[in-house]
Each structure stands twice: as structure tokens, then as C-alpha cells.
Amino acid sequence: MTSTTKDLVYITGTSQLVQVTSDTSYELVVTKADADSIGTEIPRLQSLPTHLTTNKVVILDSVNSGTGRSTDKNLYEQLIKPLFDNVLRVKHEYIATVSAETITEYAHKFDNDEPTTIIFISGDTSVNEFINGLEESQHSSTITIFPFPSGTGNSLALSIDLTDEVNALQKLITSTKVSPLNLYEVEFPKGSYYLVRDEKTTEITQPLKFLVVLSWAFHASLVADSDTPELRKFGLERFKKAAFANLEQEQKYEGEFIINNGQTTISGPFAYWLITASKRFEPTFEISPQGDILEDSLYLVSFNTEDNGTYIMDIMGKVYSNGSHINDHRVSYKKLQKHDTLTLKARNLISKQKRRFCLDGSIIELPATEETELKFSVSDNVYKNRSIYIIN
Ligand SMILES: Nc1ncnc2c1ncn2[C@@H]1O[C@H](COP(=O)(O)OP(=O)(O)OP(=O)(O)O)[C@@H](O)[C@H]1O
Numbered sequence: 001m002t003s004t005t006k007d008l009v010y011i012t013g014t015s016q017l018v019q020v021t022s023d024t025s026y027e028l029v030v031t032k033a034d035a036d037s038i039g040t041e042i043p044r045l046q047s048l049p050t051h052l053t054t055n056k057v058v059i060l061d062s063v064n065s066g067t068g069r070s071t072d073k074n075l076y077e078q079l080i081k082p083l084f085d086n087v088l089r090v091k092h093e094y095i096a097t098v099s100a101e102t103i104t105e106y107a108h109k110f111d112n113d114e115p116t117t118i119i120f121i122s123g124d125t126s127v128n129e130f131i132n133g134l135e136e137s138q139h140s141s142t143i144t145i146f147p148f149p150s151g152t153g154n155s156l157a158l159s160i161d162l163t164d165e166v167n168a169l170q171k172l173i174t175s176t177k178v179s180p181l182n183l184y185e186v187e188f189p190k191g192s193y194y195l196v197r198d199e200k201t202t203e204i205t206q207p208l209k210f211l212v213v214l215s216w217a218f219h220a221s222l223v224a225d226s227d228t229p230e231l232r233k234f235g236l237e238r239f240k241k242a243a244f245a246n247l248e249q250e251q252k253y254e255g256e257f258i259i260n261n262g263q264t265t266i267s268g269p270f271a272y273w274l275i276t277a278s279k280r281f282e283p284t285f286e287i288s289p290q291g292d293i294l295e296d297s298l299y300l301v302s303f304n305t306e307d308n309g310t311y312i313m314d315i316m317g318k319v320y321s322n323g324s325h326i327n328d329h330r331v332s333y334k335k336l337q338k339h340d341t342l343t344l345k346a347r348n349l350i351s352k353q354k355r356r357f358c359l360d361g362s363i364i365e366l367p368a369t370e371e372t373e374l375k376f377s378v379s380d381n382v383y384k385n386r387s388i389y390i391i392n
Contacts (some may be wrong), residue, residue, distance in 0.1 A: 006166050006258040007042045009173060010035065011087070017042070018087060020166050026078035030087055048088060049176045051144050051391055055117040057092040060130070062103065062122035065151040067235045075121055075150060075165050088173065092119075097126075100196060107133025117144045117391075119172065123151015124212050125361035131183065131209050137385040144389040145170050145181060152236055153211040153361065159293035160392040163283050172391065180381035181390040182296040183209045184277060186359065187375045191367035195356065197227055200365060209383060210360050212293070213281070214376065215274035216346070217253040217302075218312060220358035221246050227363065236282060247312060252305040253354060255346040259336065266302060266332050271312055274358075275336060277377060279323075286323030290335070294392065296378055298336040301326075308384040341375040372389075 003023035010017050010033070017033040020026060035044075051057075061076050063069045076094065084090040097103060107130045120127050127147055147170045149157035162168040168381055187207045193200040215223070225234075226242035234241060251271035258265050275298045279291040288299040311330070318325035326333040338344055347370065349355035355366040357374075366372060381388045 006027070006316065007039070008083075008166065008170050009045045010038055010042045011045050013046070018083070020079060020169075022073070022166065025072040026075065026166075027229065028079055028082045028087075040172060043170065043174045045174060048173065049391075051117045051146075051178060052088070052090050052173065053300040055144060056112060057117045057119065058120045059092055059094045059121065060103065060106070060126065061096045062120065062151070063097050064100075064127035065126060067233060068285045075148065075169075079165075079169060080119075083169070083173075088277070103129040103310065104133035106130070108135055110134060111137065112196060113137070113139045113141050115142045115144065117146065117262070119146045121148045121150045123154055123361060124156050126151070127156055128209070128211060128360035131211065131383060131388065134384045134386060135166045138385065140385045142387045142389060144178055144391060146391045151361075152232075152238065153281050155276075155281050155360075156293070156390075158280045158283065159212070159278045159291075160390065170382060175391055177392050178389045179294045179392050181211065181293075181388045182276075182381050183379050183383055184214070184298055185209055185377045185379055186214050187339045188357070188364060189366055189369075189372045189374070192239060193365050195224065195363040197229075198224075201264075204364065208359060209379075210277045212360050213274055213276040213358065214360075215276075215358040216344070216356075217270045217273045218243075218246060218251045219272060220356050220363070221251075221353060223358045223361060224356045224363040239282075243316075247309075249353075250305070251312060253346070255344060257300065257302065258341075258343045258345065259275065259334070260341050264334070266300070266334075267304075269305045270302050270305065271305045273300075275300050284320055287319055288333075289323035293390075296338055296380065298376075298378055299336045300332060300336060303328075303330045304334045306330075306371050336376075336378060338378045338379065338380075344374045344376070345371065346374065347371045 005019050005021045008018045017031050019029045090305045103126050145158040149162050185207050188204050192204045222242040226238040231238040253270045254268050256267045276288050277298050280286050290300050315325050325331050349369050357364045
């Protein structure tokens, strides 16, 4: 692998140029340099943003995210730790997950009243688990989130234009922009469970929040089927592999999506159905071109089942082609906003394949039933007395 060197930042007070060399591993390179001798495109750092100074800083490393941490590249050990400890002097707490419960348990116990910045080295699911794990707090407080794109899909990070870890690190230390991170809510029917590697785990007993996507049909199926140790090794390719396997079977999910008690009804059977706040799920998979994570709105993207073998790939190809699927007459693309009443009526949920939903990457299995209803809503950035923000 050829090695590349990227300029991270120039620290004006100490005249230090900080660069990152990456090949099979990362290395932080700090040299003294004269301000006039370095390129004007390198960000000048005069002082650190308050999310790294005034706030308590926690780094949550979800070590199973992406292709795991077994490779030689280790973002925290090789870049963040030396940068924070030796160069910028950012006091922080580092937590590496040891199990699938670490994040939820941390969130349950989270009782900081002081403003906290939580830096996630993960994908979307880990951030979702933290938010949903929060318990009611007596005092209102703020939690500022920063997502490194270190998982497989990284839709949240992509939504704020973070496509690689080094660019993300640059944004984390230089950006002073912090915006409310709006949350969305879904109420699953009683008897719904999380499904991990096809096994039922925790029962869902309260409405859940999501940040980027809630899906059913083809999308939920491929995310669920890709959650095996064999496929996880492939990184982003795991979704493609699971997608091809799903295309071998008919994608037919019966039901209808009802907006504002019938003002608009989008009838199935659906091959594809999701609601999302994000613009992209992968760098080139532009699922919702008008989406903006900083707005308090969702978009519905759905299309119906057809009886030819190529229509799903045809429409997916358009998603990869700058999101041009939204101009395809077969695709429903609708903005959903605060105060909209949103209901999905789903029918014939007997076979397991038909009753799996994806909530920011987690899979949820509904109980087997002839008909059920799910309710959704667009809420603000406050949950359990905590105001959630994102550095962007
Ligand atoms: N040590 C661990 N053992 C088992 N599970 C873990 C461990 N650490 C983290 N996890 C779980 O792995 C999952 C990682 O999901 P995350 O979304 O962060 O990454 P991803 O699935 O690669 O990315 P994406 O959701 O963007 O596709 C989370 O459910 C998290 O709780």
C-alpha cells in the first residue's frame, strides 16, 4: 500500500504543523514550521473549540463497527490519543466497548449534568444505542455528538460530509459549528424484539428514537441478512452481497403508508419502503437528495413490487446515479414534517422475512400477525431532558 500524507492543522501558538501519514497504519507527524512557509489551505488553529475545552470529552470506540479493530489501523491509539495527549492537551475519557451491551449500559448510567461531548468511533447503530439507552435526567443538560465514519454505512457522518477518518478529525478540532440533532420516533407493536444475528434479544417496551433511517422491505432485509460474522468481514460490500441474495426472492411487503389520517395514502405492496433524515447511506448511494440532517424532517422513499426481475436493480442504479430515482414515476418521494401523523399499516406479517425492520442499522422483529400498525413522528432534539447537538 502506498503511503499518503495529509495536512491536518497548523497550530499558530506553537508553530506546529500536524500531519497524518497513512498506509496500513496511521502515524501522527508533528514538525515545527514557519506560518509563511505552509499552504494557505491548511486550517490555522488559534484555539480549540469549546466542545473540546469547556465540555467533558468522552470517546466511545465501538470496536466491532466497520470491519472491527483487528487491522493495523487504529484511529484512537495512533491518531486521537497522541494528538489529544501530547499536542492539543484535550482531557478525555476513552471507553472501548467489550460487548454488544457496553453502549446501552453506558447510556443507562449516564448522569452527567455538565455539558458533554461524545465522540463516536463507530457507525450509526452505536449512536442510536446510546440515545435510546438514555434514562430520564432530573436536570436538563446538553450532549454534543461527533460521529467518525468508522462503521460500515456511516450515514450520520456522511450527512455532515465526513467521508474519511482523517478529514473527520480535522473537522472535530477546527469546527466551531454545533447544530441541534433532531430525533425521530417510532412506536413498534407490543411483542417486538431486537434481532441480533438472527436471534431475538431485548424486548421493545417503549417508543424508540432514530437519527437516520427506519426501513422495511428490501432495505431492512439486506441489512438484517448482512449481519453475519462472514459477511461483516467485507465492510461495505456486505450490503451488496446480501442485496444480491435478496434479489433472488420476490420482494413483496403488503400494506400502506398513511399521512395525516388519509390525506395521502401510499399503497403497497412495497418492494422498498423507508423513511430517512439522511441524504446518503454510502458515499455514492444518494437515497434522499433533498434530505438535510440539520432540518427537522424525514423523507419517504418507496416503490412497489413488480413482476419482472430487474426493476429493483434498475431503481437502485438510479440511487447510485446522483439520486435520480426520485424522478422515476415508480418511486414515491415525500417530505414528512413535524405535526404530520404518520402510520404504516403492514399486513401478512407471518413469515419472519416480512416482519423485520431496520432502525439505524439495528434489526427489529415484529410479532407474527395478520395486520399491525406502526406510528412515526418527527420530534426535536430533546430526549429525556437532554438536548442533543452535532458538531458539523
Ligand atoms: N465488543 C463488542 N462485541 C459485540 N458487539 C459489539 C462490540 N462493540 C460494539 N458492538 C456492537 O456492534 C454494533 C456496531 O454497529 P455500528 O453501527 O456502530 O457499526 P456498523 O454496523 O459497522 O456500521 P453501520 O451501522 O453504519 O452500518 C453495535 O450494535 C454495537 O453495540
